Amino acid sequence: MRGLLLVIAALMPGPALAQAYQCSLPDKVETPRPIRPDGPVRKTPVATYVLAASWSPEYCRNPRSAASMQCSGRNGRFGFVLHGLWPEAAKGPPPQWCSLTPRPRPETIRSQLCMTPVPWLVEHEWAKHGSCMAKRPETYFKVSNILWRSLRWPDADRLSRKKDLTAGDLREAILAVNPAWKRDQIGIETNARGWLRGLKFCYSRRFLPRRCERSEFGTVDGAPLKIWRGL
Numbered sequence: 001m002r003g004l005l006l007v008i009a010a011l012m013p014g015p016a017l018a019q020a021y022q023c024s025l026p027d028k029v030e031t032p033r034p035i036r037p038d039g040p041v042r043k044t045p046v047a048t049y050v051l052a053a054s055w056s057p058e059y060c061r062n063p064r065s066a067a068s069m070q071c072s073g074r075n076g077r078f079g080f081v082l083h084g085l086w087p088e089a090a091k092g093p094p095p096q097w098c099s100l101t102p103r104p105r106p107e108t109i110r111s112q113l114c115m116t117p118v119p120w121l122v123e124h125e126w127a128k129h130g131s132c133m134a135k136r137p138e139t140y141f142k143v144s145n146i147l148w149r150s151l152r153w154p155d156a157d158r159l160s161r162k163k164d165l166t167a168g169d170l171r172e173a174i175l176a177v178n179p180a181w182k183r184d185q186i187g188i189e190t191n192a193r194g195w196l197r198g199l200k201f202c203y204s205r206r207f208l209p210r211r212c213e214r215s216e217f218g219t220v221d222g223a224p225l226k227i228w229r230g231l
Contacts, residue, residue, distance in 0.1 A: 023076035023114040026069070029106045032120040035127045037097045046133055047090035049203040050187075050216060051147050052083040055156070055196045056117075057230030070117040080153050082115040083198060084125035085144040087133045095132035104137040112141060115148055147207065152177040156196075160227035168221030170196070185209040188219040196227045 056078035060071035069075050088094045109122045116122050122141075130140030154173035162169060167188045174186055187200030202212040219225070 023078070023117070025110055025113055026075060029110040029113070029119050031103070031106050032109075032123055034103070035100060035120070035124050037100070037128070039096060041097045042089075042093055042095050043098050043132065044089045044092070044095045046087040046095060046205065048088045048205055048210060049133075049207065050086045050088060050212075051144070051151075051201040051203065052086060052198060053080045053201070054083045054198040055079070055227070056081050058191075058195055058197055058228045060230055061228055068118065069113065075117065076114070078117055079156060080199065081117060082112075082144065082148050083121070084116075084129055085133075085140070085147065086129045094129075096128050098132040100127050100131070102137065104141075108137055108141065112145075115145065143207075147201075147203070151201065156227055157229050160229050165225045165227070166221060167219040167223045167225045170225060170227075171221060174199070181209050182211075183221070184211045184217065187212045187216045188225075190219045190223075190225065194224055194226050196225060 056070055059065060065071045070078060070081070086094065104123050104126055109119050112122045113119065116125070123137075125144075126137045126140055130137060130144075134140040134143070154170070154177055156170075156173075159165065159170065159173055167190070170188060171183050171186050175181060175183065181201070185202050187202065189197045189200065191197055200212065200216050200218065202210050202216055204210040
């Protein structure tokens with residue numbers, strides 16, 4: 001794994017934290033309450049990966065989210081943010097909840113917040129997903145960060161104004177700034193009303209782009225798409 005990640009890091013463009021319009025880290029982060037599993041332990045072999053991104057303005061439409069770091073504006077404004085890196089199984093349900101320990105240190109959580117501006121979610125992603133692919137939180141976040149920083153993001157604000165926007169238009173915009181990827185390697189998640197919720201980038205076990213499974217691909221190219229700007 002280490003050798004592959006070094007190759008990816010060497011080939012990727014210059015650093016980028018996320019699509020954060022502005023971001024300032026809090027001075028300190030208190031350790032969140034211990035995470036409680038929301039499902040059974042599954043220590044199945046890892047076959048592939050999905051890097052999941054969320055569209056922050058859509059999440060922040062919910063008034064109950066207004067006071068959070070992600071939505072309040074006190075620490076910045078965000079576009080696409082890193083939800084997490086998810087190991088997948090060759091068949092059946094993915095591995096999950098392999099270990100709740102060791103817990104990420106507060107400084108480790110803080111270092112992630114311009115990519116994932118939700119402190120509890122940082123630990124949740126490690127415990128639910130990362131513990132099934134790495135022994136230490138720092139290793140999991142290092143892998144996630146290298147993959148995340150290798151991606152570039154289209155101007156979703158401008159794209160949202162396009163007449164008769166479709167999911168295919170968004171995929172085309174992503175491909176234009178990420179020429180190493182192909183259309184069938186990028187998943188799009190929308191809600192029941194057709195608003196963009198997030199993206200999925202599908203990787204092989206060797207951390208190379210792969211064709212997404214049907215459930216990962218999500219919204220088909222011809223489907224109408226709406227993007228909430230919220231900024």
